[in-house]
């Protein structure tokens with residue numbers, strides 16, 4: 001069954017791309033162009049991909065959770081830059 005009629009992409013092609021590692025509509029689009037013309041198929045593609053089936057995304061979220069721990073404990077607060085005041089009308093005249 002066609003999922004993307006603009007580019008003739010079928011549900012079995014989407015599943016094949018998913019098994020090859022694509023797990024978001026954007027990744028499906030990058031390998032097949034599906035969803036890049038009228039966009040009406042993006043929700044169907046998202047439905048085929050489902051939720052939570054992206055191991056790479058889990059890795060990224062794990063990395064995000066550990067990233068702040070490796071950051072310096074305290075960062076010096078940024079000093080507000082002193083902005084020279086604009087000359088008043090009296091000074092300009």
Ligand code: FES
Pocket residue numbers: 003004005006007034035036037038039040041042
């Ligand atoms: S149906 Fe997929 S981009 Fe139009």
